[in-house]
Amino acid sequence: MKRYSAFAVAREALRYHKGWGRAWRAPEPKARYDVIIVGAGGHGLATAYYLGKNFGITNVAILEKGWLGGGNTGRNTTIIRSNYLQDSSAAIFEKARSLYEDLSQDLNYNVMFSPRGCLMLAQTQSEVRGYERTAHANALQGVETEWVGPERVKELLPIINLDGPRYPVLGGLWQARAGTARHDAVAWGYARACSDMGMDIIQNCEVTGVMRAGGKVTGVSTTRGEIGCDKLGMVVAGHSGVLADLAGFRLPIESVALQALVSEPVKPLIDIVVMANTVHGYMSQSDKGELVIGGGTDSFNNYSQRGSYHHIEHTLAALIETFPIISRIKMLRQWGGIVDMTGDRSPILSKTPVEGIFVNCGWGTGGFKAIPGSGWAFAELMARGQSPLAEEFSLDRFTEGRFIDESVAAGVAH
């Protein structure tokens, strides 16, 4: 792999840019691998990367039914934050956020991490109490957040209308080290680094069956033939239920559509990420100038990658009330992704009833921010059979009633 650097750019500029190679190879699948990861999105590629980097396991294939990073990794609103209430959530999300800080250097690929800060608005008294509590919890967890009053909110966010008719802004939870990153670059950077370690990223290769012998996984059958493996990692987000069904077990997962939309590009308007959970909308501005906006999920099971119109209508109506300046901005495009929701809205990183199969899913509406931490913990779980970061997120918690209830703690958007 040729390293990217200022020197390389200068050298290629003199050679008419004819010396750039492929960022990752497009190999034919081998008959057998030590580890197969299903799903070449952010979480799957990060898992493979840390398997190689931290544990020296490089005989790995990453199978992808579509194209690399074409699922939720390419469909999210790119927000990175770790201001969670529960200890186990804060630990894994903060690990992810801290890995994002020097991910560009680590991967030698610019993921454009922009620690611009994230502000979660409190617009009801119960939200004020909730976020004050989260700020205290974060202080104990070593996550740097602070509760700020309305004056500071106005300072951070001049376009805000503090005294909205329905929901006045009473303050907010501010995480200065939160931010955004270029979502595609995260997948591409991991893919390039994995390919460089000798791992095979096999696109257009859909898993059609899971082969087992004596309660243990032996491989997968795919649209490009049968491939053997010792360990199988399922990292397929919205399709986790479909894959689990092929392997003969069920997951506490329901797949629903989550939508996002961007506006036409405008001059710099907002230089932080803002989330308004009471009215249910969140917004940031991309480097191109588009406002990137997300809202709530549909309420019914859906695999169609299309959401209902009334949800985006509701999200925009709510945002316009708090940010009247955007009322005349035209929306450019809108899309949906299929998110995997668990009963307690927390992820699953776990062994499964089939020996050798591990599952990493249930990130629901907030997976992008977790990619490096999720990969780090899941790689450790797959390599060693246990991981301190992943321990609390096992499937057992649904039998034991040991929930990590972020649906209550984080409100709705998370």
Added chain:
Amino acid sequence: MLILTCPCCGVSAEETEFAAGGEAHITRFGPGASDEEFRDYLFARENPKGVHFERWRHAYGCGKWFHAARCTVTLEVFGTYSAQTLEPPLAIRDAIAARRPGWTWGAAE
């Protein structure tokens, strides 16, 4: 936008008039259930990519619960029926089989 017909009051309306209630035909285990059975009752879901039986409530109408058969890929609604049943009625199963040849009740479960 889904359009559903409430079998209780006969009104056809857009999804905003209804509230989704998740998977239908889930059996509640009684006293003596194991931890696994109760976990499955509470959390394990079929979550099929295809024909899905689900509960809806006519929240901004008659207020009654009912069931719907719907495809989670195309969002096609095969039909709605009363919630006072343990399995989908024959008419609904026929309507699904007509649109999805080879589909049988139980195969999806």
